[in-house]
Amino acid sequence: xxxxxxxxxxxxxxxxxxxxxxxxxxxxxxxxxxxxxxxxxxxxxxxxxxxxxxxxxxxxxxxxxxxxxxxxxxxxxxxxxxxxxxxxxxxxxxxxxxxxxxxxxxxxxxxxxxxxxxxxxxxxxxxxxxxxxxxxxxxxxxxxxxxxxxxxxxxxxxxxxxxxxxxxxxxxxxxxxxxxxxxxxxxxxxxxxxxxxxxxxxxxxxxxxxxxxxxxxxxxxxxxxxxxxxxxxxxxxxxxxxxxxxxxxxxxxxxxxxxxxxxxxxxxxxxxxxxxxxxxxxxxxxxxxxxxxxxxxxxxxxxxxxxxxxxxxxxxxxxxxxxxxxxxxxxxxxxxxxxxxxxxxxxxxxxxxxxxxxxxxxxxxxxxxxxxxxxxxxxxxxx
Amino acid sequence: xxxxxxxxxxxxxxxxxxxxxxxxxxxxxxxxxxxxxxxxxxxxxxxxxxxxxxxxxxxxxxxxxxxxxxxxxxxxxxxxxxxxxxxxxxxxxxxxxxxxxxxxxxxxxxxxxxxxxxxxxxxxxxxxxxxxxxxxxxxxxxxxxxxxxxxxxxxxxxxxxxxxxxxxxxxxxxxxxxxxxxxxxxxxxxxxxxxxxxxxxxxxxxxxxxxxxxxxxxxxxxxxxxxxxxxxxxxxxxxxxxxxxxxxxxxxxxxxxxxxxxxxxxxxxxxxxxxxxxxxxxxxxxxxxxxxxxxxxxxxxxxxxxxxxxxxxxxxxxxxxxxxxxxxxxxxxxxxxxxxxxxxxxxxxxxxxxxxxxxxxxxxxxxxxxxxxxxxxxxxxxx
DNA sequence: CCTGGAATGTTCGAATCTGAATGTTTCGGA
DNA sequence: TCCGAAACATTCAGATTCGAACATTCCAGG
Numbered sequence: 001x002x003x004x005x006x007x008x009x010x011x012x013x014x015x016x017x018x019x020x021x022x023x024x025x026x027x028x029x030x031x032x033x034x035x036x037x038x039x040x041x042x043x044x045x046x047x048x049x050x051x052x053x054x055x056x057x058x059x060x061x062x063x064x065x066x067x068x069x070x071x072x073x074x075x076x077x078x079x080x081x082x083x084x085x086x087x088x089x090x091x092x093x094x095x096x097x098x099x100x101x102x103x104x105x106x107x108x109x110x111x112x113x114x115x116x117x118x119x120x121x122x123x124x125x126x127x128x129x130x131x132x133x134x135x136x137x138x139x140x141x142x143x144x145x146x147x148x149x150x151x152x153x154x155x156x157x158x159x160x161x162x163x164x165x166x167x168x169x170x171x172x173x174x175x176x177x178x179x180x181x182x183x184x185x186x187x188x189x190x191x192x193x194x195x196x197x198x199x200x201x202x203x204x205x206x207x208x209x210x211x212x213x214x215x216x217x218x219x220x221x222x223x224x225x226x227x228x229x230x231x232x233x234x235x236x237x238x239x240x241x242x243x244x245x246x247x248x249x250x251x252x253x254x255x256x257x258x259x260x261x262x263x264x265x266x267x268x269x270x271x272x273x274x275x276x277x278x279x280x281x282x283x284x285x286x287x288x289x290x291x292x293x294x295x296x297x298x299x300x301x302x303x304x305x306x307x308x309x310x311x312x313x314x315x316x317x318x319x320x321x322x323x324x325x326x327x328x329x330x331x332x333x334x335x336x337x338x339x340x341x342x343x344x345x346x347x348x349x350x351x352x353x354x355x356x357x358x359x360x361x362x363x364x365x366x367x368x369x370x371x372x373x374x375x376x377x378x379x380x381x382x383x
Numbered sequence: 384x385x386x387x388x389x390x391x392x393x394x395x396x397x398x399x400x401x402x403x404x405x406x407x408x409x410x411x412x413x414x415x416x417x418x419x420x421x422x423x424x425x426x427x428x429x430x431x432x433x434x435x436x437x438x439x440x441x442x443x444x445x446x447x448x449x450x451x452x453x454x455x456x457x458x459x460x461x462x463x464x465x466x467x468x469x470x471x472x473x474x475x476x477x478x479x480x481x482x483x484x485x486x487x488x489x490x491x492x493x494x495x496x497x498x499x500x501x502x503x504x505x506x507x508x509x510x511x512x513x514x515x516x517x518x519x520x521x522x523x524x525x526x527x528x529x530x531x532x533x534x535x536x537x538x539x540x541x542x543x544x545x546x547x548x549x550x551x552x553x554x555x556x557x558x559x560x561x562x563x564x565x566x567x568x569x570x571x572x573x574x575x576x577x578x579x580x581x582x583x584x585x586x587x588x589x590x591x592x593x594x595x596x597x598x599x600x601x602x603x604x605x606x607x608x609x610x611x612x613x614x615x616x617x618x619x620x621x622x623x624x625x626x627x628x629x630x631x632x633x634x635x636x637x638x639x640x641x642x643x644x645x646x647x648x649x650x651x652x653x654x655x656x657x658x659x660x661x662x663x664x665x666x667x668x669x670x671x672x673x674x675x676x677x678x679x680x681x682x683x684x685x686x687x688x689x690x691x692x693x694x695x696x697x698x699x700x701x702x703x704x705x706x707x708x709x710x711x712x713x714x715x716x717x718x719x720x721x722x723x724x725x726x727x728x729x730x731x732x733x734x735x736x737x738x739x740x741x742x743x744x745x746x747x748x749x750x751x752x753x754x755x756x757x758x759x760x761x762x763x764x765x766x
Numbered sequence: 767c768c769t770g771g772a773a774t775g776t777t778c779g780a781a782t783c784t785g786a787a788t789g790t791t792t793c794g795g796a
Numbered sequence: 797t798c799c800g801a802a803a804c805a806t807t808c809a810g811a812t813t814c815g816a817a818c819a820t821t822c823c824a825g826g
Contacts, residue, residue, distance in 0.1 A: 059460070
């Protein structure tokens, strides 16, 4: 650059903006400056430099210290933006699991919270309504919570009661991956949810395009999303004129360990009988186990049995890698935070929002290539 | 370049544009200029230079300082965000009407456009699919449109074709007050719409709470929202165990002028026969006419006939003032713009959003007080 | 030749910037 | 803990610059 003599001292005076830029340059170069040095170097009075330092500190571009200034420090309590820290809102978040599906939702929520300048307090819970309520209550008790994001269990009377309770809270509540039914008086509840029915339909249409004409469905009725997956599967099947009643549709709720082998064998038998060549498997942990079982039994995936998983948490780990429907988990968290935040700042005038997001279909090995030409039973009614 | 004598002082005066170019040259050469210097050099008054500086600062080409100008500086608070001004996005908006319902939607869209720093170009159209397409095409032809907000007619083959065309456009498209059906391949289309079914249900429940036990519905099948209103009315009626089949449900599409009197008389007759004491009337222009007709016929509103309108455009003008469901029109516009804007900045990774907003019920005179105690026929099966 | 509008210039009170004077706070060593 | 020096805040004044209102000039078109 031009580190010759002080070009400022040579008669030419600077505009205030240029002076502040010079000041920032010095600051960036040395990490800290003294008022006296800078004043001497720029040929102005110390008072002027102090004023500049104040202006820049107000914009958060540096931290004031006695005698000068340093680069912005997080320890600087007076720093710009810190002021809101005190009264910035805090959103409580209660999710049913901290190791499956929800970590990404939380991650998205944290991103949005940073952007929206709100704090966020997360608690893990279970898929049990009573525990959901306990965790929410714990949040409300311990912290100053201005809004809530919850993914409660909504089934049965306990679920309905929980919903009603959430609806009656004096703070905004947003459901994540849950929909408040129109029937019960929970119309004040906003929600953001993935359109799992659409995701299931996408999977079915994908399998159809790959040449499969009998497409089964394996679900886990214990999961709140399962009903939507089944509905989407049925709708897509109807649209494609595949008889739903004659198709394989199995529930794997609560089947674990040794039972699982039997269960899968039974399903494979059903597929054989109905000439089903493709399965949509809800929860891709289940899909991974199913593919593993197929491989163990010598059934080629995808040649004899194509598989599409749901959730895309672990589907890529299987061998062969499993195609899966991927819900926009990060966005579910993001949007939930945005909803709460907007509600907090806009108040009652803002209408209740209900938001559905479309998932993606991630195509991997387990579903491409279509029914194998030499398959023992899959050819008969393929195109 | 040309540092010869001052070619300006030598009699020749410059056009303003040339003068500003010279100014920018000086600025680039020295990094900063003083108004006084430039004024002297170019042989014009200081005020003129100040005006030039203001103009150039507005375009973000320099930063104003007391006494002159510098090259654009990040420290210049007033310049922040102005830089995007040049390449900021432009959203096209095509609405079916410019005098009913949509002005408020447009107004909300403009608000959001200001906030999001995007421009917006609105065109009025009609409720005809062919004209919708013409107007969209006109927008695309004449302007540099980066995204679209449309409220098309989606009925019939022409509507389906229009939807497909919109879906195939290379720019983001958001439907306003319309829902893309899951069936046809328009799944890339995002939308924001009022939940009119919820609004109708709210009206029915309100009338029920006011004591009405037979609640009719008058709609205009020519309007795209009408089907949702009817659906909401039916759902609420079922939930309240009011037989839908035995209730008054009339379509007033295309009935104008003199015919209207007869039509209303016929509906009033039906209400009398079925002991219906309350009507939900879609489009509150219709509601105003209906209430006027009732008053003319000596039927007390709300005593003998309670009325709730829909849309809340003119409902407050009637005598008595009419209760009405008020869709969040401004928010429909706001959210639509936000959707397009977010899509433009986030691209494909962002999942497709579909957003429903709840309307409000504005209670006025026409629906409060319940069926009149002395009503000729309304008492028999009230509570 | 006139006229209307755009660009430019003049005037003058208001706003801004800077630095000196003065009183107050903070820091670091005794 | 106290004290003195340095750093800081506050106020005021002088100089400069800004900008609104009005006047002037220039130019195209009737």
